[in-house]
Amino acid sequence: MTPDIRITLGDLIRNFGGELVGDAEIYISGLGTLSDANPDDISFLSNSKYRHQLADTRAAAVILGPQDCDATDMPRIVTQNPYAYMAKVSALLHPVVRPTPGIHPSAVVHATAHIAPDAAIGAHAVIAEQAVVAAGAVIGAGSYVGAAVEIGDASWLYPHVTIYAGCKLGQRTIVHSGAVIGADGFGLAPEAGRWLKVPQVGAVVIGDDVEIGANTTIDRGALEDTVIEDGVKLDNQIQIAHNVRIGAHTAIAACVGIAGSTVIGQHCVIGGAAMFVGHIHVVDGVTVSGGTLVSKSIDIPGTYTAMWAAAPHREWLRTVAQLRRMDSLAQRVRELEEKIQENERNAK
Amino acid sequence: MTPDIRITLGDLIRNFGGELVGDAEIYISGLGTLSDANPDDISFLSNSKYRHQLADTRAAAVILGPQDCDATDMPRIVTQNPYAYMAKVSALLHPVVRPTPGIHPSAVVHATAHIAPDAAIGAHAVIAEQAVVAAGAVIGAGSYVGAAVEIGDASWLYPHVTIYAGCKLGQRTIVHSGAVIGADGFGLAPEAGRWLKVPQVGAVVIGDDVEIGANTTIDRGALEDTVIEDGVKLDNQIQIAHNVRIGAHTAIAACVGIAGSTVIGQHCVIGGAAMFVGHIHVVDGVTVSGGTLVSKSIDIPGTYTAMWAAAPHREWLRTVAQLRRMDSLAQRVRELEEKIQENERNAK
């Protein structure tokens, strides 16, 4: 479906910078890993530990860093950030094909909704009253845009996205299928052995250039809003509870859960399946390892971890048993200490 | 979209009880936290540790407990359960607006389905054969109600809910978007290196006043039913496997997984991301901490925990290494014990 694109190494340099070592007239038409590239592909080396793969690649050229420049004789583009350079080349070779503007005849658009003329509304999409879909936005097939929702310029909902009433998305924000934005937060007041529902009257406010993965859920706030700042990247199956705030340009891997009212700073990197308790504050620039439970506020940037790695089953059972035996070991050490003291006293 | 509502403190007392200290004629028209309330808002103090915020709030009045009554001079409602009182005030100020009854022309309703005249069926919803949607129920846009499903009075499916054939929901039950009720349980019989599918012929039976969060999944039973009793509250992205039973008025936070045939008692509180193995039984009144794996039945009410909290990365690595060294430490203690015994024998 992607149109065929061919480009010379010289044109890449003109578009994206970098230093060319080799023939500027070489054409490339694709991108591949060092091990799988075709003869018309450009490849890339972003981690020097794979440098040995340069010897066997069939690629026409390679993008690499200055530290690897002398590791091959093949045509190459030298840049400080080969991985970002690769991303730009890939975007050039694989341009996003936006759907034709217009409202599919099967879509249900409320008379009071405002749809920009160049927006694209997919088959069976539903746009509720007072919703606004701005210029160039794409609403995927079967997606639901609730009452008074605002979808900013050029944002893109893939099929089967649900946005509850009153939520706002910025510009160029991408939401993948199955994501649910603005469902009620989990607000319950116990009374006489039952749970009273606490109305969730805030919304979700999402900035520009955000990406939200498949089946991720972001709950609306209880009284104020849940906020996702500009440039945040969320992977699949993340759960963000009510009144959470995620700082700009923070990236969160899949299966992470963030409990209510927790604030994550800017430029954080959160590993997969990490969990955050509620009502804590994590400063800017924190990295959390995968599988780690964060139970207290983090005030100092750095990397934080709590994870046990898989071991052969018997070995793991022994480890657990050892920890259980610590009580008795500590007791034996106490007894040894007393015995020695006693012996020393007796020896005098 | 919510109509403007103004009410006096005196009317709140008449509706919900409590003791008023201050002018019964004061009007409030909103609800806010102590730190963010507007001058027309009522606020609340449900945790005495935030008592200092009373000094600076702009709220017109505050709901608080007797222990905090003397901590402020502002107009106040004194009640034993300020959080539940707040929930009731919020429900009064933010009444749920139910959609207009009727079947949207784009909905597909099977001729044999029974839809109560005052039910509301949203755009592109699909109601299969023999399904029953009772009085006052709401089926959100694009939701799917399978064959012979029963949706009780005043229950509400948000957009994009899926209910497989034969499942039953009670009255006033809420299901948020993306939830899937009644998909096949994970029943597999190994035979000759392959997996035979075990037909899942039970259903899911859900009681009254249940709430089910976004993208939560509840599998149908293998032979008997999976059961969610009255008043259970499930947050987002919870996985409930086949033949599980959740006791009445149990609340489960997001990202919890419960494996097959496990029974959770009534009035339990399960923290986020807790995991339960299959075929166990948890008695009434158990609290499980977030991130905790429950691997055995729990017979005694109380709080149960297994979670390691995030530490700075190097500190965590040292902790792990220490546990690994326990074997050698225990060996050294054994040697010390022997040495001392030997020395004592020699000393005689």
Next chain:
Amino acid sequence: MTPDIRITLGDLIRNFGGELVGDAEIYISGLGTLSDANPDDISFLSNSKYRHQLADTRAAAVILGPQDCDATDMPRIVTQNPYAYMAKVSALLHPVVRPTPGIHPSAVVHATAHIAPDAAIGAHAVIAEQAVVAAGAVIGAGSYVGAAVEIGDASWLYPHVTIYAGCKLGQRTIVHSGAVIGADGFGLAPEAGRWLKVPQVGAVVIGDDVEIGANTTIDRGALEDTVIEDGVKLDNQIQIAHNVRIGAHTAIAACVGIAGSTVIGQHCVIGGAAMFVGHIHVVDGVTVSGGTLVSKSIDIPGTYTAMWAAAPHREWLRTVAQLRRMDSLAQRVRELEEKIQENERNAK
């Protein structure tokens, strides 16, 4: 909805083998557990530890292994694999009822899509350009089949499945509601404090006889494809990242996450909520316990574990505190060792 089926024990033997002890003319019309079976049901004993339940069952007959054959006098079918036998009997008693072939008038099928005449396309389904739906396949209500997607013979998408452009499913593959196949992988290149999106231009390729649970997500590859081999069984709410490969006949329980480019071998069994870091390789025949984080490649078949089981809260806190005290305990052992050496020197 299932038609009434009655069959004799003799017919079961003729269909599925096994040895009959008892009257071949006994009819059964259902299947139940030992404790819940009706008098017309056949039951099964697949775990000898439930042997005592044979005494009280109301079932007409029972399927059991040779080791349990003498534990009852009731009519019984003796087989090496009672659980697999039960699965076959259940499939016979509960035949899958496939929807009537044809395209529902409310479905939106692109003119260039190819739908086999005996495929069934549900209400409000959307089939995009160049997609292929093969013979006997079922596309559930509201499901989305993207451009150039291929759905193999007799495969079945339940309602609200999303398949992004270019993905391929084999034959007899089942996908449950809310599953999202082929959303973009989480590919990001950091540049100047922002994240550049790395285009995800691979697809997802899924084999034959695969089953994919509700709300499971499988991301498309970055450059090459994400691959799910034949016979793989995935439970609900599993996250499979870009460029992962799952080997044939591997079964993965709910809530598992597998990070990018990881390869899982054939015939593995992965417990619920297990997590795999990216770029590792797990050989064939590995079992991973529930809740276990796999952080390194596994080269040797066997069972691998890292999980802490819930304990009463105070007991758990003591365990954690003990591990924290290991540093000082080790120090005290060192001091004891030195003291004894010193005492021995002095004693000479």
